[in-house]
Amino acid sequence: MKQALRLAYRNLIGAGLRTWLNVGVLSFTFVLILFYNGLIDGWNKQAKRDIIAWEYGQGQVLHHDYDALDPFTILDGHGPISSIKGNVTPVLVQQATIYPEGRSITCIIKGVETEQNIIELPTSKFKESDTELPVLIGKNMSVKSGLSIGDEVLIRWRDKEGTFDATNVTIIGIFESTVPTIDAGQLYMPIEKLWELTGLNNEATFFIAGEGYKHNKSSKWKFKSQNDLLETLNAMIETKKASGSIMYVLLLAIALLAIFDTQVLSIFRRQKEIGTYIALGMTRREVVRLFTVEGFMYSFLAVILGSIYGIPLLWFLAKNGIPYPVEEVQDFGVPIANTMYPVFGLGLIIGTLLLVILSATIVSYLPARKIAKMNPVDAIKGKLQ
Amino acid sequence: MSTEKIIQLENVVKRFKVGDGYFTALKGIDLAFSKGEFAGLVGPSGSGKTTLLNIIGSLDSPTEGSATVMGKSIANLSHKDSALLRNHHIGFIFQVYNLLPVYTVFENIEFSLLLQNHTAAKRKKAVMDSLEWVGLADMANKKPSKLSGGEGQRVAIARAMVKRPEILLADEPTANLDAENAHAILDTMKTLNKELNTTFLFSTHDEKVMKYLDRIVHLRDGKVEEDEIIQFIDKVK
Numbered sequence: 372m373k374q375a376l377r378l379a380y381r382n383l384i385g386a387g388l389r390t391w392l393n394v395g396v397l398s399f400t401f402v403l404i405l406f407y408n409g410l411i412d413g414w415n416k417q418a419k420r421d422i423i424a425w426e427y428g429q430g431q432v433l434h435h436d437y438d439a440l441d442p443f444t445i446l447d448g449h450g451p452i453s454s455i456k457g458n459v460t461p462v463l464v465q466q467a468t469i470y471p472e473g474r475s476i477t478c479i480i481k482g483v484e485t486e487q488n489i490i491e492l493p494t495s496k497f498k499e500s501d502t503e504l505p506v507l508i509g510k511n512m513s514v515k516s517g518l519s520i521g522d523e524v525l526i527r528w529r530d531k532e533g534t535f536d537a538t539n540v541t542i543i544g545i546f547e548s549t550v551p552t553i554d555a556g557q558l559y560m561p562i563e564k565l566w567e568l569t570g571l572n573n574e575a576t577f578f579i580a581g582e583g584y585k586h587n588k589s590s591k592w593k594f595k596s597q598n599d600l601l602e603t604l605n606a607m608i609e610t611k612k613a614s615g616s617i618m619y620v621l622l623l624a625i626a627l628l629a630i631f632d633t634q635v636l637s638i639f640r641r642q643k644e645i646g647t648y649i650a651l652g653m654t655r656r657e658v659v660r661l662f663t664v665e666g667f668m669y670s671f672l673a674v675i676l677g678s679i680y681g682i683p684l685l686w687f688l689a690k691n692g693i694p695y696p697v698e699e700v701q702d703f704g705v706p707i708a709n710t711m712y713p714v715f716g717l718g719l720i721i722g723t724l725l726l727v728i729l730s731a732t733i734v735s736y737l738p739a740r741k742i743a744k745m746n747p748v749d750a751i752k753g754k755l756q
Numbered sequence: 757m758s759t760e761k762i763i764q765l766e767n768v769v770k771r772f773k774v775g776d777g778y779f780t781a782l783k784g785i786d787l788a789f790s791k792g793e794f795a796g797l798v799g800p801s802g803s804g805k806t807t808l809l810n811i812i813g814s815l816d817s818p819t820e821g822s823a824t825v826m827g828k829s830i831a832n833l834s835h836k837d838s839a840l841l842r843n844h845h846i847g848f849i850f851q852v853y854n855l856l857p858v859y860t861v862f863e864n865i866e867f868s869l870l871l872q873n874h875t876a877a878k879r880k881k882a883v884m885d886s887l888e889w890v891g892l893a894d895m896a897n898k899k900p901s902k903l904s905g906g907e908g909q910r911v912a913i914a915r916a917m918v919k920r921p922e923i924l925l926a927d928e929p930t931a932n933l934d935a936e937n938a939h940a941i942l943d944t945m946k947t948l949n950k951e952l953n954t955t956f957l958f959s960t961h962d963e964k965v966m967k968y969l970d971r972i973v974h975l976r977d978g979k980v981e982e983d984e985i986i987q988f989i990d991k992v993k
Contacts, residue, residue, distance in 0.1 A: 374870055385858020647854040650815060651915075652843020652871050654836050747815045751854065 372664075375657065379664040383672070390669070393629050397673035400626040401727045402681035404619045405720065409685065409713035410693070411615065415608045416714055417549070419601060425550040427600045428489045428579040432459060432586060433593045437576050442466065445479075446529075449574045455592060457584045460487035461575030463565050467528040467558070471516045478512075478556045480528065482565030489581040492553070493546050497561045502541040504564055509554025513545045520545060526558070531570040538568070549709075623730065630669050631734040634662060638738050645742055646751030659739045666735015670728040689713050762826055762922055762955060763789040763812055769820035770807050770978075781807040783978040784821065789957060791922065794949045796958035796965060799975035805959035806927055808975070812957065813846050813925045814838040826922060843871050847916030847954075849926040853908040855900035861887070861911050862896040868919045886914040890944055906937030910944065917948055923955045924948075930962050942968045 383390045423429075432455050433439070437448025445464055452461045463482035468475050485497040497505050508518060518524055520542055527537040540560065548554055566572045578592075586594035638645070648658050692710035770782040782804045789795055797805040810816040811823050814830050815838075823830040826845045833841065842848075847868075855864050862883055869879040887893045890910035900908060909929060916924055926945070930938035946968055949956050958965055966972060974982040 374873070377870070381863060382858055643854055644856055647850075647856060649839070650813070650842060650848045650850075650854075651868050652839050654839040656835070657839075748810050751815070751850065 372660075375660045375664040376668070378661055379668045382661075382665055383668050389633065390672070393626075393633055393669050394672045394676055396629055397626045397669060397727065397731060398677035398681070400619070400622045401673055401677040401723060402684070403622060404723050404726070405677075405681065405715060406685060406688070406713065407615055407619055408612075408719050408723065409689070409715040410711060411608065411612050412716065412719060413689075413713040414711055417712065418604060418608070421549045422552075422601070422604060423597060424491045425548050426490065426553050426579075427597055428460075428581055429584055430580040430586075430594060430596045431600060432578040432580060432590075433595060434576055435591045435593055437464075439577075445576070446533075449571060449576045450592070452573050452575045452578075454590065455575075455578050456587075458489070458581035459578035459584055460484050460489045460581070461562060461578050463562055463569070463571060463574060464576040465528055465565065465569055465571075467526050469516065469558070470525040470527070471518050471522075474516075476516055476556070478558055480526070480558045480560060480565065482562035483559050485561050487579075489579050491548070492559060493544060494559070494561075496544040500541070500543040502543060504538065504540040504560060504568075505543040506540040507544045507546060507559040508542060509557065510545055510547045511551065511554040512557060513542075515555070518542050528568060530568070536568065623727070627730055627734045630666055630731055631738065634666060634735050635738040637662065637665075638741050642745070642750045643753045645745060646747050646749075646753075649747040650751060655743045655745070658742050659736075662739035662742065663732060663736040666739075667728065667732040669735070670731035673727065673731070674724060685713065685715055689715060760791045761788045762791050763787070763957070764824045765808075765812075765821070766823075767821035768808070768811065768818045768823055770804070770811065770816070771819045781978050782811075782818070785978075785980060787973060787980065787983070789955055791955055792949065792953040793971055794946065794956045794969055795971035795973065796960050796969040797973050797975055798960060798966060799981070800961060802977075803975040804978040805975050809925050809927055809957065809959045812923070813848060814841050843868060844919070845922045847919065847921040847924040849909070849912050849916050849924065849929045851928040851931045853900070853912045853932075855903075855908060855911055855915070857900055860897050860899055861892065861903070864900065864911060865915045865918050868915065872919065882918050883914075886918040889917065889948060890914045904937075905932055906934075906940060909933060909937070909941055913941065913944060913948075917952070917954070920952060921954060923957065925957050925959075927959045928962070929958065930960070930965055935964065938962070938964045 434448045434450045436444055438444045445466055449463060455461075461484065465480050465482075466477070467480040468477050470476075483492060483494050485494050487494055493507065496507060508516070513519065516524075522542045523539045524542065525537060526540050527535055530536055540558070562575075566574070580586075580594075586592075645658055648661070649655065653661075689712060692712045695709060695711050765785050765787045768782050768785040769780065771778040771780045785804075785808060797808055799805050807816070811818055811830060812825055814825065814833060817823070817831045817833075826841060828837070828841055830838070856867065859867070865883045865886055866879050869882055874882070884893060884896070887896060890913050892907060892910055892914065895903065895907065895911075900911070903911065909932075912929075924945075929945075930941060933941060942965060945956055948954060958969065960966070970986055972982075972984045972986065973980060974984065
């Protein structure tokens with residue numbers, strides 16, 4: 372094998388520009404696969420981190436009648452907050468309609484604890500406000516409704532008896548979050564105020580669990596762990612990863628096709644050389660190995676070349692991030708930060724490395740097998756068609 | 757020259773498939789060559805000289821009959837064994853040199869020794885020695901594309917001789933050379949034949965080569981027409 376490596380290295384270096392073209396395309400593919408997967412992994416991590424910090428906490432305890440995906444369950448899906456003990460913060464959810472500038476917007480109003488510190492929602496702002504009904508909204512909601520800090524807006528809701536009621540609330544803060552599911556169409560007010568408005572005193576729709584919360588399994592409330600809640604997000608990311616992989620599979624295929632083509636051409640163009648190898652005492656298997664090792668070496672040189680320009684480039688991107696037009700992709704429903712930070716884990720790097728090296732070696736081996744069937748006499752004379 | 761027969765051919769027949777039929781290139785060849793001979797297979801195109809040389813070189817095998825080289829029956833050798841036979845005992849010189857274009861002169865000559873897993877120091881000494889034999893010691897780092905025809909063929913001789921083979925097979929070695937270079941090459945080969953007692957077997961129809969041969973086997977239509985031993989006195993004449 373050492374001998375095949377040495378000869379393959381000589382052959383590749385001796386082939387000059389042809390080698391470096393193949394190596395260049397393959398190295399670009401290698402770096403691009405790494406970049407793309409690193410970006411998805413970075414997004415994955417950022418999305419999970421943000422959604423945990425802003426919405427899921429360490430899990431959620433939901434009233435047994437409440438289904439977050441079914442708005443008809445909001446009316447009855449609530450119960451006394453005394454049912455759940457431990458490090459949790461209650462959230463009461465009600466449907467409402469607001470009327471900014473004469474328009475009507477259906478929304479969800481959530482009552483949250485002013486003193487909570489389980490999620491990053493800036494509920495402490497409620498304390499700083501002396502308005503009667505202070506409300507927090509997200510930046511996306513602010514843009515869509517045209518509401519700004521200090522604006523008053525008419526809100527209409529149903530109380531516990533189903534009777535419509537309406538009043539004005541004041542926007543006291545606009546928070547910025549990458550998590551669209553806590554922003555779009557939602558208003559936040561102190562839970563005590565919502566209790567007063569709805570008459571649902573000391574009731575909650577769900578709780579957000581903090582560190583160390585242990586759920587009592589005999590409770591009628593449903594506990595959804597962090598992993599249960601992240602399932603949808605994981606599925607979305609996997610889907611995006613799979614659809615994105617088509618792009619780099621195509622790119623890899625082009626690079627491999629170039630190597631395959633080079634190797635197929637080599638078998639014919641270099642048949643005198645192959646015949647000479649055999650005449651000088653190489654076995655056919657050794658020649659096949661030599662050509663396969665040449666293919667392997669393309670990928671090895673591609674990894675070296677890719678590392679030369681890829682490491683500084685990817686390191687720079689991982690450190691400084693990539694600006695992302697969040698406003699244009701808010702409707703994706705997945706948390707996306709203004710700046711995406713790719714993450715290049717060891718598993719990703721080794722996986723990509725093996726993918727490139729193995730596939731390049733295999734596409735080199737396939738045409739090289741033809742050598743085993745060559746007649747050395749015809750090969751020496753270059754007579755094979 | 758010893759009487760030890762290192763090449764023995766008995767009733768060697770070689771047929772090639774051509775279309776629906778067969779072409780018989782060799783029709784029952786009986787020949788033997790001793791160690792240290794400087795012999796040639798001579799005949800017109802299609803007489804079977806190159807085919808015979810390929811069988812002796814274990815690049816091909818006889819359809820019928822027996823070809824024994826260095827005590828090994830060519831027909832019974834596996835791919836690996838025939839490769840070993842070529843690598844250790846047989847050197848080839850081709851009409852168009854067949855130097856490996858991406859290697860330097862040094863690397864071309866070193867190639868056989870790499871296959872034999874010699875140490876770097878041993879390889880270097882052997883390569884430089886063989887370059888000295890052919891008078892190209894100062895061209896070790898040149899690529900084959902930078903060599904003249906005569907130089908290229910001398911490198912091919914060095915490559916064939918570097919492993920000190922018992923047999924050297926040369927297929928039309930002077931066909932692409934001018935008279936001056938052809939004589940220089942043949943002088944070199946004759947010297948190596950004498951110094952190293954290597955058996956040289958040529959395939960040729962070049963008159964210049966024939967003048968150097970000690971034995972000429974005339975082939976015609978796949979048969980031995982005449983097996984002529986050239987006495988020293990004949991050469992003087």
